[in-house]
Amino acid sequence: MKTKEVATKYQISADTLRYWEREGAIPPVRRDAAGYRDYDEEDLDWVSFAKCMRDAGVSVEYLIEYIELFKQGNTTLQARKDLLREQMDTIAKRLAEIQETYDKIQNKVAHYETHVENYHGKLSV
Amino acid sequence: MKTKEVATKYQISADTLRYWEREGAIPPVRRDAAGYRDYDEEDLDWVSFAKCMRDAGVSVEYLIEYIELFKQGNTTLQARKDLLREQMDTIAKRLAEIQETYDKIQNKVAHYETHVENYHGKLSV
DNA sequence: GGTTGCCTTTGACTCGACTCAAAGGTTTAT
DNA sequence: ATAAACCTTTGAGTCGAGTCAAAGGCAACC
Structure with missing residues (x-):
């Protein structure tokens, strides 16, 4: 290819x-x-x-x-696994963070539905 | 502050x-x-x-x-809501993507546990 | 009243991750 | 056999998002 x-x-x-x-x-x-x-x-x-x-x-x-x-071959198996795990942790954190933001925006949009003024509300409802 | x-x-x-x-x-x-x-x-x-x-x-x-x-004030409420929704879509996609990668790495790490050679496996198991 | 530690602006610099352009070689279609 | 459509490297350029440095103002403690 x-x-x-x-x-x-x-x-x-x-x-x-x-x-x-x-x-x-x-x-x-x-x-x-x-x-x-x-x-x-x-x-x-x-x-x-x-x-x-x-x-x-x-x-x-x-x-x-x-x-x-x-x-470097098979002597680094453990090191590679550790590296992947580390990345998994980071990714998991990112995931949680993004999820949180997502929920907050969803909430904000919901507020837009009801508040029909010059709206700017908190993210954390 | x-x-x-x-x-x-x-x-x-x-x-x-x-x-x-x-x-x-x-x-x-x-x-x-x-x-x-x-x-x-x-x-x-x-x-x-x-x-x-x-x-x-x-x-x-x-x-x-x-x-x-x-x-620009309250005439842009709809536009703002649309913008937020658009962002929500993008974020949702990102979320799904990251989740997918997370699952794949998890799988890969699991394989490391069992395959104790010079391992390099597919992500998609 | 001087030193320390904030605060300000402006403009330049850095950094990661591409992205593009130039100059040229190959392969495929007409 | 010539053009179109790929491919290659090298080196430079771009872009987003900060980050830093210079030069200076305010404020509070010793």
């Missing part, structure tokens, strides 16, 4: 794909005879992983760290 | 507070005789609103738009 195809499939720009690889946020991708990237199943898994994590707000730097550990 | 106090209270830098106001992401704050900002209850509500929204990933630009509408 070539760059643009992958880009389309995962809704990422080709530039971003190359950028991630350049930075080490995904491992180096296989190349064909012409030197063109040719993503195999495993490469796609890494792309999918990176996209997921980025979408959840995980920094590129974290991804690089993870790949770094992966490259 | 003075700038630093507010900054501490909401875990924002004083610079950010001034930046938001400068950009119009919150309305102008009352000043004391010396020209120092003195946040009253309503100002604090706006700060809290801005922080909430920013934390949920809403752009400063959106906040500016909202404040713009607010300044």
